[in-house]
Every structure is written in C-alpha cells, then in structure tokens.
Amino acid sequence: MLVVEERGGRGEGSPHARDVPSGQADLYELHFLEVSPFVSRIVAVDPKMTQQGHQRNVSLNMSSPRFRRFGDQLRRVELESPTGGKTLSQLSVAERSSLLRSGREPLNSAFVLEQWTRAQMEQGFKDSHGNWEMEEGDIVIVADSDEIPLRHFLAALQYCEVPSFKMVNLMLDQGMEHTLACRGAVVPLRSQVYEYFMDCPTKQPIWMRPNVALARCLMNGEMDFEDVRTSSRHRTSPPRKVAARHLHNVGMSLQDIVFKYGHYVEPRTEFLDSGLDVETNQEMMWRGCDPRAPELGPGSWYMSLRPSNDFIDPRNARGYCVEYEGLRRGLDLPFALLEERPELAGGLLWRGHAELRNPFAGRKGGTNYFHD
Numbered sequence: 005m006l007v008v009e010e011r012g013g014r015g016e017g018s019p020h021a022r023d024v025p026s027g028q029a030d031l032y033e034l035h036f037l038e039v040s041p042f043v044s045r046i047v048a049v050d051p052k053m054t055q056q057g058h059q060r061n062v063s064l065n066m067s068s069p070r071f072r073r074f075g076d077q078l079r080r081v082e083l084e085s086p087t088g089g090k091t092l093s094q095l096s097v098a099e100r101s102s103l104l105r106s107g108r109e110p111l112n113s114a115f116v117l118e119q120w121t122r123a124q125m126e127q128g129f130k131d132s133h134g135n136w137e138m139e140e141g142d143i144v145i146v147a148d149s150d151e152i153p154l155r156h157f158l159a160a161l162q163y164c165e166v167p168s169f170k171m172v173n174l175m176l177d178q179g180m181e182h183t184l185a186c187r188g189a190v191v192p193l194r195s196q197v198y199e200y201f202m203d204c205p206t207k208q209p210i211w212m213r214p215n216v217a218l219a220r221c222l223m224n225g226e227m228d229f230e231d232v233r234t235s236s237r238h239r240t241s242p243p244r245k246v247a248a249r250h251l252h253n254v255g256m257s258l259q260d261i262v263f264k265y266g267h268y269v270e271p272r273t274e275f276l277d278s279g280l281d282v283e284t285n286q287e288m289m290w291r292g293c294d295p296r297a298p299e300l301g302p303g304s305w306y307m308s309l310r311p312s313n314d315f316i317d318p319r320n321a322r323g324y325c326v327e328y329e330g331l332r333r334g335l336d337l338p339f340a341l342l343e344e345r346p347e348l349a350g351g352l353l354w355r356g357h358a359e360l361r362n363p364f365a366g367r368k369g370g371t372n373y374f375h376d
Contacts, residue, residue, distance in 0.1 A: 005138060005219070006039050006145045006153075007047040007125045007229065008032075027255040028063045028149070030348055033070045034255070034341040035152050036078060042158035043145070045138075046078045047128030053085035055118045055269035057092050081128045083121060092117055111234060118269050122146075125229035126222070140220035143169070146232045147214030150251040151195060154334040157247040161216070166191060168240040169218045176220065186221035188240040190232050195248040196325055196335055199292035199314075200285075201354040202254050205335075206292060206300070208320035211250045212242050246325070246332045255352055258282045278309045283363075288315055290364035292322065293354040297369065304369030 036046055050062045064071065064080050071078060086103060087095060092114065100113065103120040110116045125146065129138050138144070143161055145153060168188035175185035192212040199206050217232040227238050253261050265272045265279040278284035284307050291297050291305075292315065298304035302316045314320060326332050342348060350357045359365050 005045045005047070005129065005142055006043045006147065007049065007128060008035060008147050008149050027257055027260065027351060029065070029068070029070065030341075030351065031149055031251065031255040032064060034339050034348075034352075035147075035149060036071070036074055037340045037344070038152055038155065039145075039158060040074060040077060042155065042162060044077070044142075045129070046074065047081060047125065048078065048149075049081045049083065049121070049125050049128070051083040051085070051121050053083075053087070053117070054267040055121075056114075056267055056271065057085060057087050057090060057094075057117055058267050059085070059089065060267075079128045081124065083124055086120060087117065105228065105230070108230075114269050119230050119234070122230035122233055123228050136223050138219050138223070140223060141173075142219035144217045144219050144222065144229075144232070145214050146217065146229055147248075150254060151211075151214040151248055152251065152339075153193065153214060153248045154246070155337065156334045157193070166216070166218075172218055173220065176224075182221070182224050182226040186218075186224075186226040186238055188238070189218040189221040189227065190235070190238040191216045191240055192242045193247040194242050194245065194325075195250040196246045196332060197250045197252055198254060200253050200289045201293055201352060201358055202249075202251055202339070203353050203355055204289075204293040204322070205324050206314070206320055207323055207325050208317050209314055210325055213250070214248055215239075244331060246335060249335065253285075258285055261285050276310060278307055278311050283307075284309055284311070286362055287364050288312060289354070289358065290362050290367075291315060294359060294362075294365055295322065297364070297367070303372050305372050306364070306367075306370030308373035 032048065040046065048064050050064050052060060052062060054060050062082060066072070066080055087099065100116050103116045104110060105120070105123050110119060129136060131137055147153070168191060172185055172189050176182070192215050195211040195213060197206050197209060197211050198204050215232050221227050221238065222229070227235065231238060256264070262280055262282065262285070272279050274280055278288065287305065287307055288311060291300055300315055300320045300322065301318055305311060324332055324335070342352070
C-alpha cells in the first residue's frame with residue numbers, strides 16, 4: 005500500500021489558480037503508474053492549504069481519464085484546512101496547540117500544520133466506520149508525490165520479508181509491550197535526488213525517504229502516519245542500495261516553483277534567498293544539469309541572492325549519490341509513463357529539451373555576490 009502527499013501546487017491568487025497544473029498532474033500519473041503493479045492501494049492526500057495555512061487548490065482531478073484508469077486502487081483524501089482559513093502566523097497559542105496529536109510534540113512551531121496533515125493520511129486506509137481496511141502483515145509506504153520507489157524494490161517487498169519487520173512481529177506475538185516491540189517498524193529508503201529534471205542527478209543531499217512501515221504498528225496505535233515520516237523512535241537503519249528516486253521540483257512550472265518556495269513551512273526570504281523568482285530557478289536548473297556549467301558549489305553564480313543550500317554545499321556535485329553502479333540498480337530504467345507517452349519528455353528532461361530553452365545554457369558562470 006502506498007500513501008502519497010502533495011507538496012506543491014498553486015495557491016489562490018496565483019495565475020490560473022483554478023487550473024490543475026499539468027506538470028503536477030504528470031508527476032502524479034507518473035508516480036501512480038510506476039507503483040500500481042506492486043501495491044494494492046494508492047492513497048493521495050490532497051490538502052486545500054499550504055504548510056503555512058495559505059489557501060491552495062487541490063491537485064488531483066479524479067474525473068480525468070489519466071486517474072480514472074487506476075479505478076478503485078486509487079483513493080483521494082481531500083483535506084479541508086483545520087485553521088478556518090487562518091495562516092500559522094495568525095493562530096493563537098491555543099489554536100496551534102489544538103493541532104497537536106495526543107502525546108506528540110511538534111518538530112517546531114512552524115511544523116504543527118504540516119504534522120497534522122500527515123497524520124490524516126490514515127483516512128485513506130479506513131472505512132466509513134473508522135475500521136482499518138488493511139491487514140497486520142501489510143506494508144505501507146509513506147511518500148511525497150516526488151518520492152517514487154524503484155520497481156525492483158517494490159517487487160522485492162512482495163516476496164521478501166523485511167528483517168526488522170520479522171523481529172517486530174516476533175516480539176508482538178510474544179506479548180511484548182508495543183512501544184518496545186515496534187522499534188524497527190519503519191525503514192527509511194535511500195533515494196537518489198534529481199534537481200528540476202529527471203535526468204539531473206546530484207550527489208547531495210542523501211535523501212532518506214520515502215519510508216516503509218509495518219501496518220501492524222499503525223493499526224495497534226503505537227504510531228501514526230506522521231510518526232512514520234519523522235519519528236526516529238520507530239526507525240531502523242536504511243538499506244545501502246538506492247531504492248527510490250526523489251524528483252525534486254521535477255515537472256513543476258517555474259511559476260509553481262516560485263509559489264512553492266514562497267509558501268513553504270520554512271519559507272525563503274525575499275531579496276535574500278533564491279527560488280522566489282523565475283530567473284534564479286533557471287540558473288539553478290542550469291548549474292544542476294549542464295555539464296558545461298561551473299560545478300555546484302559557492303562560486304561563479306550570476307545571482308546576487310543566496311542559492312539553495314544544496315547547491316552551494318561543497319560536498320555536492322552533479323552525478324549519482326553512490327559511487328558503485330551495483331548500489332543504484334534500476335535508476336537507469338525509464339519511467340513507465342515516459343515509455344507510454346514519450347511526448348512528456350519535453351517538460352521532464354533537460355538534455356535535448358529544457359537545455360534548449362534555458363537562458364543560461366552556453367554561459368561560463370558569473371560573479372558571486374552572495375555570502376555563504
């Protein structure tokens with residue numbers, strides 16, 4: 005079973021706000037088609053508010069043929085804002101506290117709405133009476149819309165028992181207290197990060213998501229879906245091999261990326277940070293994708309604004325995050341949707357497509373005005 009949460013999308017007041025961005029719909033379809041042969045249910049959580057509480061439009065049009073094709077396997081959870089239209093900055097202390105789940109503490113005050121949203125994922129796995137519609141032996145994958153497990157890893161989950169899950173089940177069968185037994189009930193996956201386009205891998209950050217969880221510990225109340233994402237108490241060590249692809253900002257229009265970074269749970273600051281305008285995103289696309297551009301790092305930027313931290317991390321570079329090809333098996337396989345609809349390559353690939361439209365392509369790098 006897979007649960008997917010939307011991370012981008014337009015807000016009210018942005019251009020064409022009533023339209024579902026085609027790039028986001030492409031990413032959803034790409035994700036669903038990739039995993040559908042290997043999972044029994046796909047749950048897509050579609051909130052009507054951003055992480056900060058600003059109103060946003062839903063992203064998934066269930067009447068579209070591209071999503072009707074998945075039938076009953078796909079379930080959408082549309083979330084109304086629990087803040088009554090207020091943003092986080094407008095909430096009182098009591099209103100913020102009301103968003104906290106019982107017994108949990110916020111990562112920080114800016115994350116309370118984000119954590120509340122993730123906890124609602126369980127709605128997609130229960131019937132109208134609140135009964136679970138999964139079995140204790142099931143496995144649940146919690147992912148953002150741009151975190152896509154590799155096919156061979158999903159196939160392995162169907163036939164191989166996760167060692168830590170085997171131990172959890174053994175301890176629960178022996179009557180051990182849930183808090184102790186369910187340690188090890190979540191496995192973070194090592195993902196290869198791609199910046200802006202699906203043929204632009206980068207070495208950093210090492211992204212340890214999505215997360216794979218044993219349904220039994222969700223069903224017995226020891227943890228919820230938000231815990232799967234952020235709690236270290238239930239987590240075991242990630243596998244060494246890459247098991248997923250993180251398509252960071254892939255398939256999003258430049259305008260949607262600008263909206264995203266202006267309404268993030270950790271928003272960027274105008275006149276200081278990049279990403280809040282089209283041009284700085286275009287430069288980061290070029291630096292992350294073009295082998296003729298200066299390597300990633302602190303120097304040779306045209307912008308006077310501070311690039312994203314990942315782009316000026318001295319450990320980062322263009323290329324795969326693991327050195328040995330055997331640890332990144334499956335990354336070179338094309339996505340099923342691109343095989344089915346090759347015309348989508350124009351919006352999803354850099355080489356031969358986006359590089360022809362990027363105004364920085366062919367340049368040598370500029371003067372660095374920002375400070376690390």
